[in-house]
Amino acid sequence: MKETFFALVDGNNFYASCERVFNPKLNGTPIVVLSNNDGCVIARSNEAKALGIPMGAPAFEWEQVFIKNRVHVFSANFTLYGDMSNRVMTLLGTYTPEMEIYSIDEAFLKFSGYERYFDLSQYCQNMKQAVTQSTGIPLSVGVAPSKALAKIANKIAKKFPEQTKGCHVIDSEEKRLKALKWQKVEDVWGIGRQHAKRLNAIGVKTAYEFTQVSDAWVKKHMSIVGLRLKQDLSGQAVLDLEDIKLKKNIATTRSFEAMYARIEELKERISTFAVSCAEKLRRQQSCCTALLVFLRTNPFREDLPQYSASTVVDLPFPSNSAIELSHYACIALEKIFRKGYLYKKAGVMVLDFMPEDQIQLNIFEQSDPRHVPLMQAIDKLNKIYGQQKIRLASQDLKRIWKMKQEKLSPKYTTRLADVVVVKA
């Protein structure tokens, strides 16, 4: 008999593990990785979790805990994490032709029509060990007849490392029910805070109890999405691997390291965000026909006057030129900027895409054709010399140094000067 299984593979405490790969002294020690501007905790090693440091913990509030417990603190090094992710994903891809990269540290693998006598559990165990050995990243694997169940199997693998050796397979009705009864409903993939609250209110505490709720209730309160989840958990695989899709929206937004009062400072930031959006658009060969700019004050500073605004501007023609997007983003900014506030965060979002090669020629107004070779040259140079080396005049050349990144680890894998030197 042939069967189909899904595996969810992910890196354990991925960012923290990436930092460890090149610094083995960190093994067994608490590690946290901070967000941009060293604002809050976005990743923790098991040892840091054991200290009770929560996800999203503001770094300044936890500083004493870090010091007291000798927590190793890192500024996020996304270049390194992205490169490590590519290595892991490339290797995983050699174990099955059907794979979906779900996030920087997670992939769904599909094993279609495999024969019953084939030992999938052993196969996944071997895969896990081989990939960890090559990359240094510890993995967990959950295998089950559907994606939602594979997610739960993965949690079991993480929760019971001794029994599972980091790989758990749900391949019988008995195991499925046991897993569902073990899984708290609020931790089910696809059930967030709001839905969990509603479900708790009607007495549903576990994933198993969720699968016993009527379709009508689920549909009414959780839409078709919830219904599909219920079916998937029931063992009827309705969620399949998803193809790589072009993005429908692209955003670049940041909090600032300080608060800005002047429109000139905001213009520089907005211009840089627009340039970054244009670059991401060109990478997927799309043009946008509208963009959104937002800005806001610091909501945590209740003692200061608050203001938050956004506006959408339609472009007169589709574009992915950094110069043009920057121009229209600044126009949008002028529309919403108000004097007398201290701004803490802003962003640019590009909207309504169309493929680069399907642009209708508009006789009266079109993207400046001279920008095309210019942007190609910029992309090339940025690729060679590193991002953001080529900038528009409206961008501040010194700006890159302003972001607070006090605890940045070296770009071990992508920057020649930072490559680890092995002493032999």
Add this chain to the structure above:
DNA sequence: TCTGGGGTCCTAGGACCC
């Protein structure tokens, strides 16, 4: 002093059309 940065999908309701 200091609190992240991205994305997706679905639904309801209004605008508009015949």
Add this chain to the structure above:
DNA sequence: TCTGGGGTCCTAGGACCC
């Protein structure tokens, strides 16, 4: 009291993910 009955398209907002 009572106000047609469909369609379609668009948008805002709400939910979710990592």
